[in-house]
Amino acid sequence: MDAMTAIVTRRSEKILTEPAPSDEEFHYLLSGAATAPDHGRLRPWRWILVRGEARAALVRAPAPTGSRAVGTGSSSLPEPPLRALLVFAPFPGHRIPEWEQLAAGCSMTHALMMLLHARGYGSIWRTGRLCTSPGLPALLHLAEGERLLGSLDIGTSPEGPRQRRPLPDVSDRVSVFEAVTAVRAAHGPREAVDAE
Helix, strand or coil: CCHHHHHHHCCECCCCECCCCCHHHHHHHHHHHCCCCCCCCCCCEEEEEEECCHHHHHHHCCCCCCCCCCCCCCCCCCCCCEEEEEEECCCCCCCCCHHHHHHHHHHHHHHHHHHHHHCCCEEEEECCHHHHCCCHHHHCCCCCCCEEEEEEEEEECCCCCCCCCCCCCCHHHCCCCCHHHHHHHHHCHHHHHHHC
């Protein structure tokens, strides 16, 4: 599957069944995803893989006051075969600002989703109650300064391959910087004419 096909056919799959990648296959795909842009090559993230009966511990984790348990949703969707929890582990005080470290984690995650899709797996990114549960940091043994960014639920979509999405019109999201315009903005119209 070429890169453009992978991008325009990937979907967030709500229903996921077996098979899911093994730990070894996940590590292999992650090694590829880890080549995503990462200023300083810090890899300020780590993954926690949750399978089988261990998923029940997430469901039982205390949720924020007034909300449902962490693992419960508005519908009775089956648990995914693999729940990969992304932990953001920034380097505080580093010359690479934290926002760039977060961007590196996001880039890696998107690359991982593309690699999973190219191998025939489905995935969906989940946040919400999972990220705000007061009981999860201790349950997951998160270090001080680490935080859970979400869960990448992984498996196989029973719907099979998807059709290509129509490409959106992004023409209003692109502009072209021109040097003459920059000179006029910086110096005023008279000086810009002299510069030409």
